[in-house]
Amino acid sequence: MFTGIVEGRGQVTRIDTQGGFVRIRFFTDLDLSDVKQGDSIAVDGVCLTATSADTSNREFAADVSPETLRVTTLGELKTGEGVNLEKAMVLGSRIGGHMVSGHVDCVGRIHEKRQSGPGFLIGISVDSGHYLIEKGSVAVDGVSLTVNSVQGNRFWITIIPYTALLTGLTQKKINDRVNVEFDLIGKYIEKFLPARPKDSGIDEKTLEKYGFM
Numbered sequence: 001m002f003t004g005i006v007e008g009r010g011q012v013t014r015i016d017t018q019g020g021f022v023r024i025r026f027f028t029d030l031d032l033s034d035v036k037q038g039d040s041i042a043v044d045g046v047c048l049t050a051t052s053a054d055t056s057n058r059e060f061a062a063d064v065s066p067e068t069l070r071v072t073t074l075g076e077l078k079t080g081e082g083v084n085l086e087k088a089m090v091l092g093s094r095i096g097g098h099m100v101s102g103h104v105d106c107v108g109r110i111h112e113k114r115q116s117g118p119g120f121l122i123g124i125s126v127d128s129g130h131y132l133i134e135k136g137s138v139a140v141d142g143v144s145l146t147v148n149s150v151q152g153n154r155f156w157i158t159i160i161p162y163t164a165l166l167t168g169l170t171q172k173k174i175n176d177r178v179n180v181e182f183d184l185i186g187k188y189i190e191k192f193l194p195a196r197p198k199d200s201g202i203d204e205k206t207l208e209k210y211g212f213m
């Protein structure tokens with residue numbers, strides 16, 4: 001689990017293809033002193049397992065499966081590109097963003113980007129806006145953000161200067177693709193709530209049955 005609060009940036013230094021898998025090596029300013037083989041690290045919002053971590057050289061490597069390559073933007077990475085990084089959260093620590101699983105729901109596409117005061121307003125198109133609500137949470141390339149507004153399958157977010165400084169979101173251009181993870185709590189609530197029949201509204205017969213009339 002993650003919080004969507006980016007802890008550092010990484011740069012792709014090497015990409016090796018192994019069958020349908022890809023092993024990516026990253027140079028990073030992230031503190032790797034407590035990272036060991038098998039630990040989880042979110043890379044642009046995608047939960048990956050560190051296959052190696054070299055503290056002295058500030059590098060770590062991770063394997064990416066064919067399925068992850070298919071449903072995220074990691075398959076589009078090239079040597080030299082930058083990524084957002086976050087180590088797995090520690091229970092009992094402060095959660096500054098929201099609960100993020102690192103399991104990307106879809107790849108969105110940037111359809112609008114413009115200056116908004118000292119920050120940026122970015123519009124993103126997704127396959128479905130079903131789980132998006134105004135003032136709700138969404139993770140974009142691993143960054144916990146607040147949804148400004150929603151119109152159908154499009155939503156808008158504001159990138160404040162501090163977030164722009166620590167992440168690569170303001171470097172994105174129109175039509176660039178980003179990893180999107182919707183609010184985990186909303187998905188669980190929908191799963192656990194029983195489906196309501198279409199005629200489940202309260203009427204006079206219902207009120208009479210339960211003694212209100």
